[in-house]
Amino acid sequence: MRKTLLLIAACCLQGMTIAQEPVYRQASAPIEERVSDLLGRMTLEEKIGQICCPLGWEMYTKVSPDSVTISDKYRQQMDEAPIGSYWAVLRADPWTQKTLETGLNPRLAAKALNALQKYAVEHTRLGIPVLFAEECPHGHMAIGATVFPTSMGQASTWNESLIRQMGEVIGLEARLQGANIGYGPVLDIAREPRWSRVEETFGEDPYLTGILGTAFVQGMQGKDFKDGRHVYSTLKHLAAYGVPRGGHNGGPADMGLRALLDEYLPGFQRAVEVGKAATVMTSYNSIDGVPCTSNKFLIDSLLRKRWGFDGFVYSDLASIDGIAGAHVAANLEDAAIQAVEAGTDMDLGANAYRRLVKAVQTGKVKESAINRAVSNVLRLKFRMGLFEQPYVSPEEAARLVNCEDHRMLARKIAREGTVLLKNNGILPLGKVKRIAVIGPNADVMYNYLGDYTAPQERSKVVTLLDALRNRMPDVRIDYVKGCAIRDTTQSNIKEAVEAARKADLVILAVGGSSARDFKTKYINTGAATVDSENSGILSDMECGEGFDRATLDLLGDQEKLIRAIAATEKPLVTVYIAGRPLNMNLASEVSDALLTAWYPGEQGGNGIVDVLTGEYNPSGRLPMSVPRHVGQIPVHYSQGTLRDYMDCPGKPLYTFGYGLSYTTFAYSNLKLSATAKAASQPAGDNEVMQTITCTVTNTGDRDGDEVVQLYLNDEVSSVAVPPIRLKGFQKIFLKKGESREVTFQLTRQDLSIYDRNMNFTAEPGRFNVMIGGSSDNLPLKGSFEIQ
Structure with missing residues (x-):
């Protein structure tokens, strides 16, 4: 009887403890309730702290080759107003002045981020964990991590599965060291080779970029953020950053809305809708005079409302400051107000959003805009389970980062x-x-x-x-x-x-x-x-x-x-x-x-x-096409056949999709669906409108891989569209003498364009299909109609 009474008393005490515990600390409570509860407990200064992301490499002190601790600067920042995210704590390069000697190996890196996280959780009023964001475009930018080819090299594989595997490894290596967010992939369409950041992109084509970029995201993020093996992906850079005027980094992008939607944003859209990317970063440039970091159409109307994005948006480093620098804002406070009202949630650099405390107090911006941004940040912290498990294993980091499989x-x-x-x-x-x-x-x-x-x-x-x-x-x-x-x-x-x-x-x-x-x-x-x-x-x-x-x-x-x-x-x-x-x-x-x-x-x-x-x-x-001369730029393939100059051929030296093998391949037996769908028939974007098959044969004396490429041409449309566009590819392995039937399916989305009223629709008419081994070698040709 005594044991029974003790058990009942213990259960009652446990129930009272749970009831007294704040909702935001209850792992079983719905995430939205946890977000709302925590937001309601925060001061204005604490809210602003959560949407600031300062530079991170000064936040630790390396005591010895085997020991690391938090820095005084970190304590000061966290004591003033706990910070929501830090960027590049583990970054090492000449800019950060971190070397092999002064930087951290994977074991020490995990210890450092554990120590930083421990202070945030145990020594701040509300104990909110930090989101540590790291650069991850072709490997985690940290000492000892695996360094993969840059994105142009990744794209040259034309191998979706391989890029997904790579994304998984990059996410794993970053998470093992304590990171929660990986900056990458870069989805900018690069059609200006003078631009300094071409290497970070998947090249000149929106379709290839969308397929490979989405695979990268899926690999990094996995299916369960609480498993300790994945990070949130950050898509870079929204938008049209890869075609700057004059090739100058951050220069304005000269284009209309239709070109923006049709050629420069499909990769982002796919990575959000299909890949479910959790974070997005704005770009330094402006489009039609509006800085991207304060562009409400891009961030709110398009990204959130049309594509269904439910994560949070980073500014690029000091890009909020750049709004004032471009004379679109009177001062830094004005720039911060424009950015947060447009939907930019997190200030990378943390120089501008600190001014929002005063802006709210003086009525220049509504606190509801701050609450929206803070909620978007907190939501991802709860999703990852950081309140329950904020730490990582230094031993696992030392064992798995740059292991033989990754190399x-x-x-x-x-x-x-x-x-x-x-x-x-x-x-x-x-x-x-x-x-x-x-x-x-x-x-x-x-x-x-x-x-x-x-x-x-x-x-x-x-x-x-x-x-x-x-x-x-x-x-x-x-x-x-x-x-x-x-x-x-x-x-x-x-x-x-x-x-x-x-x-x-x-x-x-x-x-x-x-x-x-x-x-x-x-x-x-x-x-x-x-x-x-x-x-x-x-x-x-x-x-x-x-x-x-x-x-x-x-x-x-x-x-x-x-x-x-x-x-x-x-x-x-x-x-x-x-x-x-x-x-x-x-x-x-x-x-x-x-x-x-x-x-x-x-x-x-x-x-x-x-x-x-x-x-x-x-x-x-x-x-990406290789020009013969800088004067040919832009020379991307989707412009179709280009006239010769008086002093130079119009076509590039080597065009998009081109590459040789030690064997040869032949294409034959093109078949298209017998019937075509009606353009007006109501259906989703993923409805299959046309099925296409062909046979590819290895006609040489070596086994090898061929990249089978399908391009599309819309004969007559209500607006001018690119005369040739990649709409499918498959990388297949064939033994010498082997033949294989390859099947492509074109969806309603593949056939749709933005018409004169900016409706995204599949118009009736004839479409030409071209299949081959590169954009200028397409031996198979056929056509079909949409009624």
């Missing part, structure tokens, strides 16, 4: 993203006794990694020279750099020519670099400046955020080097490693084989050599 995935993406542009039969490499490896990108590790990359141990990165020496121990390999990317004071072309003359074969690696150094100066957004020109020896950096270019020619003595090596008449294989399409005219003319690998990541050398040796039959296809 092998990076290698697979590197080789599938390597594009073979020319081959007179010299590849795959046969037996040779002596190879001369020459060029500024043959053995400079950071020239393989691209922008948004943390310092990495040299032993972790495999260059082209490393891979050749590892793979060919019986071949004599002579290495001469020849020249740098930009600097001309230390060129040794004569020595390179001597090495070439003694070799049976030359492999020449040229291109560009986004490698930052500690001499380069940076503005407050982290973009690099070009002031380092006066510092003596020029750095290699000619690409990456802030390094816009007026020319696409190879810089420094690189063209001199190509000519000198070509003059030896030795068999020449040229490899471009770069972040944007560069001038390849000379290399295409004089080389026996030509490849591009963009920035191929830490396993880049292995990926390239897998292709050179034939261990992997190349399957990479260009995600």
Whole structure:
């Protein structure tokens, strides 16, 4: 009897404890009730703190190689008004002044974020956990994390499944170290190769960008945010950031509403509607005079109301400040009011939104606008279960970050993203006794990694020279750099020519670099400046955020080097490693084989050599056209056939979708559905309007992958639309002699356009279907009608 009474008393006490516990701390309570309860308990200052995201790398103090603690600056900020999110605590690069010695390895990184989270949870009034946001465009930007090829290299794989796997690994590595949000993917459509951030994009096409970007999001986010293995994805940058006027980063985008909706936003729309991306970042530019960070049509009408987005919106770093800088706001307070009223929830940089406390108190902005933003932020914290489990395991981080499986995935993406542009039969490499490896990108590790990359141990990165020496121990390999990317004071072309003359074969690696150094100066957004020109020896950096270019020619003595090596008449294989399409005219003319690998990541050398040796039959296809001359820009494929100039052909040197293989493929047996649907028939966007099949045969003597590409042309429409557009692709593996039937389904959305009244609709008429191996090689053609 006594035990029974004690049990009843204990249960009653437990019930009283639950009843006394605030609703927001009750894990079983509905999320909206938890949000409402917590919001009602917050002061105005605490609300503003939750929508501020300061820079994070000064928030920890590294005590020793094995110990880390929170900094005084972090305590001060959290004590004043607890912060909702921190950006890039684990970032290391010349801008942050964090090196391999002063930065954190994965184990210490997890300890650091645990310590920061512990202070937020245990030493602030309401105990609200922090959302830690990290850069994740091609790997978590942290010391020791796996560095994948940059997005141009990812896009060159045309492999949706592979990009989803990569997103999952990036999300896992970031979450294991304590991050909750990963900035990426970048869904900007890049049609301006002079722009400094081309490398961060999936190229020039909205369809390819939407498919691969959504796969990236799905991989990063998974299906359960509480599993400790995924992060929220942040789509960048809303919107039309990749076509700046004059190629200047952040410059205005000159376009009408129809072009914006039809060509520059479909990738974002798919990533939100299909991928369920949880956060979005605005861009620095303006469209038709309205800064994107204060554009209510973009953020509220389109993103939230039309696409159903239910996460929260970050500004880009200091882009709210930029509203005032563009003279669209009288001061920083005015800029903050415009941004929050437009729907921008979180101030990245936290310089502007702090002024909203006074703005609310003086009646310049309604507190309901603040409540909306705070609710959007809190909702994601509850969704991830951070109030119940805010910490991570340093041991798991040390064990899994950059494990062997992750490195092998990076290698697979590197080789599938390597594009073979020319081959007179010299590849795959046969037996040779002596190879001369020459060029500024043959053995400079950071020239393989691209922008948004943390310092990495040299032993972790495999260059082209490393891979050749590892793979060919019986071949004599002579290495001469020849020249740098930009600097001309230390060129040794004569020595390179001597090495070439003694070799049976030359492999020449040229291109560009986004490698930052500690001499380069940076503005407050982290973009690099070009002031380092006066510092003596020029750095290699000619690409990456802030390094816009007026020319696409190879810089420094690189063209001199190509000519000198070509003059030896030795068999020449040229490899471009770069972040944007560069001038390849000379290399295409004089080389026996030509490849591009963009920035191929830490396993880049292995990926390239897998292709050179034939261990992997190349399957990479260009995600962006390569112009012959900067004067051709814009030269994207969807413009159709371009007239010649008086002094230059109209078509690019290599066009979108192009890439060679060591085998050949034939296309045949095109079939379309017997009946077509009516345009006026009410149905959803995903209704299948046309089914198309064709047969693809491997007609060569090697097994290989083909990227089967389907393009569409609308013969007559109510408004002018691009004459050719990618609407489907499949990457298939075929053994030599094997044939396979490939099926595509075109939906109502695939056939729809924005008509004269800006209605998104499938109009009646004839549509032409074209299928082949690239946008300028489409042997199968057919047509169907919408009645």
